[in-house]
Amino acid sequence: MTALLRAEDLRKSYQVGRGGLFRRARRFNAVDGVSLTLNRGETLGVVGESGCGKSTLSRLVLGLSPHDSGEITFDGAPLPDEGSDDWRHLRRRMQLVYQDAAGALDPRQSIGTQIAEPLKIHNLPPERAEQALADVGLPQAMAARHPHELSGGQLQRVVIARALTLEPELMVMDEPVSALDVSIQAQIVNLIQDLQQARGMAYLFVSHDLSIVHHVADRVAVMYLGQVVEEAPKAAFYTRALHPYSKALLAAVPVPDPATRGRAAPRIGDPPNPAAPPTGCRFHPRCPHATEQCRVEAPALRDFGGRRAACHRIEELSQ
Template sequence: MSYLEATDLARSYQVGRAGFLRKPRSFFAVDGVTLTLNKGETLGIVGESGCGKSTLARLLLGLIPADRGVLTLQGQQTLGVSETEWRALRRRMQLVYQDAAGALDPRMSVRTQVEEPLHIHGLPLDGAERALQAVGLFGAMADRYPHELSGGQLQRVVIARALALEPEILVLDEPVSALDVSIQAQIVNLLMDLQRDFGLSYVFVSHDLSVVRHISNRVAVMYLGRIVEDAPRDQLFADPKHPYTRVLIDAAPKPDPSTRRAIRLEVGDPPNPADPPAGCGFHPRCPLAVDHCRKEAPELRRVAERRVACHLVSEPFG
């Protein structure tokens, strides 16, 4: 049994009226996502901006309600439970924010902010000291205020605050995107050390494929609110099956500028999620699309150790 399991998760939003007499339209930011997270594993979630990555992260944490779907933690349902049950579950899953400075109160010291979740849950405050030491913040550093810390130190504070409750799962939403490359490496290595030392499981949301490749065990690729490919990390980067995955990998910066892949995204931006194309959502941008792609949306089906939503998955790519 998977540690965390989501089945057919969906979340829709309303957009403005197109006219005075017209009703508001809705679109699905997350549309029928099914995934699993195993204990001690890092699941990377990648895709372009607006594909639904952050919405999915908040659904997994119960921060926003789902329109439909089932979410279980070690077989226990987490959606629609009572407030008391949810509080106990909430301790086991914590969020690490992208904008560490925005997530912290400038009027409170680091120590006070790491102690805050312990106060809320009625737990001993010595957990804050352990969490601060685990992320490398010692002594007087804990008595400083956010404006006195660097970006990397602020990110360590946010991680410490999440660790204070001794969670089992961390959902990390673009946790290093605002940092310099050298600091990114430090934070990613810290996260890997914490995972090893505390047996944590991670859902790692990012648009940076190099970071995802370094930290993840498996990678799920999202497009227009759906997972289009889900595979073990090495398999996905060595032999991506979905054309969109190939496009993402091709677009990532490479040390060797002479390296080229066969599939290139020539023109076009992502379609409006409030007015998605018929059939496969990627077909207007796909260099391999055929008539079948324009008429019928592909199912996410299992192929060996991966899942792929592409009608051409059994055919060779150009």
Template sequence: MTVPLLELDDVRKHYPVHRGLVLRRQVGAVRAVDGVSLRIAAGETLAVVGESGCGKSTLARLALRLIEPSAGAIRFDGRDVTHDGRSALKPLRRQMQVIFQDPFASLNPRMAVEEILAEPMLVHGIGDAASRAARVRELLGLVGLASYHADRFPHEFSGGQRQRIGIARALALKPRLIVCDEPVSALDVSIQAQVVNLLKDLQAEFGLAYLFISHGLAVVKHMADRVAVMYLGQVVETAPAKVLYAQPRHPYTQALLAAAPVPDPAQRHSRPTLGGDVPSPMTPPAGCRFHTRCGFAQARCREEAPGLRTIGPQHEAACHFAETIPAFARFGGGARHERLQARLALYEQKRAAMIAAETTAA
């Protein structure tokens, strides 16, 4: 059996809540991540989707060992790194990198691009000044920027260009896993298409694995090999992307997909969209955590918490009635999805024409 590149086993992250100024006492805990198990193979893209506050970004930080887990195990390439200290984690940092959501806030405005891209190599003591400068030029070329951009500062670039710099920085140490924490959510649709295609090209060239955090269901459909759906700190459904979008079995997944707007009201999904408020992660509901918002909830759902179980080939869902709840036939995606798909197709055509022209000229 192939060893996963990254493995999370029943990982939890609870933030204690205290009360009192003099006699401080713990009165509860925010269960940001509450028993998540995931596996990512080398060269694979696993997307994690869910509403804001469901624990996606906390899960990403746990995977990178930027925060300490409250319980569970984290393994990278078969080695348990759950309790590794700072010095033991330093070599691991070269294998695991991150692309942040905000392409401006994640770049130091006082540093030129050359300094930003060379900094990871300086921290890890890689190469001399000449080799680092050559590597910076190579990284800029990989992400579609020119060598003269190395002397400029982040404020001199557009949002899409700044995100390309962030991608180049993530590639500087030649990692095997990159955590993409909503890397295109701050960009407009046309730029999203370019960045998504760039990420896919880099993955094909270097065999990268991605943990892809996103709200954009259309982007995830184009990007991911497998999808994990999170709700209130737990994974409620996992499946290959094509299977999940065609036949979602958990009511929460169905509601997320049905909530996407469609241009023609006559083609609106029959599935109900999400209603009500997300319960507090301090006091999640007993039984199934989604039962307070689920149109299919029964007495069993309020009393017994469903575990994540296999309901099909590579398809798991945490629902007592996953086999009997009807799945809607397709994911329409709405106008935003259609625009993104059109931009992706146009970008692919232009790229193919450029490659053909360069081949002819050579």
């Protein structure tokens, strides 16, 4: 079976500031050699600190911004150029939901108009809009309202409904619940999971919240400064992460149990400037296990018992 989505050594850099007369503009590699696959109906959770390139990655795989090098294939075919007929047609198959639901909706148009817009663009039956509204658990009366009249959770449901109208095979969810109250988060996460079960969509679920990813993902990829440092099935990852960075992330997740109060997460400090990443292993300045080799040589992402990790010392550390 071919994977629905496959990224191979994907790279994307942005210019930082302007170049001067005597100074070249600095570039910062937001995504720096990322390879991953996503199968049909599967959820891949992508986690990492802010600035690690998660959101850039989500835009790249949707073909919403061009990548510098590497390859993205969707359903076995490379992503077409933006603006071409193929690209437009592909919009029906992949959709985006992201954090800022209020910003993702046009303040001047009614909810109904906005949910129906993708159908209009792609000449699809307009009845799907009502269906989509029902599918996300919103009353039909909501269609006449404007975005400012809805709550944050309702807005995110609207954004999801709009994406659903096209019946996509891939949904990229970029921090879909991060801006919501915890009680609403649970509702939206459940909705997202129910929709996946009913429709068999694949999710690329980008989040900084490890507990939510634990809830929704089948596999987890950890990103650090534009690179994937570990990728593993969910159960394996949460029971025993391999990479020291993954361990640090997991240790930082608050545990809702007063008994564990005394156990403070190891402090690893702030992430380095992504525009000037450290030499060798990018994690070495913050890694408690770093050796001379780590400072000099960048570790490759290696297979290790059904999972992948980029660390020189996994063998020893997994003992």
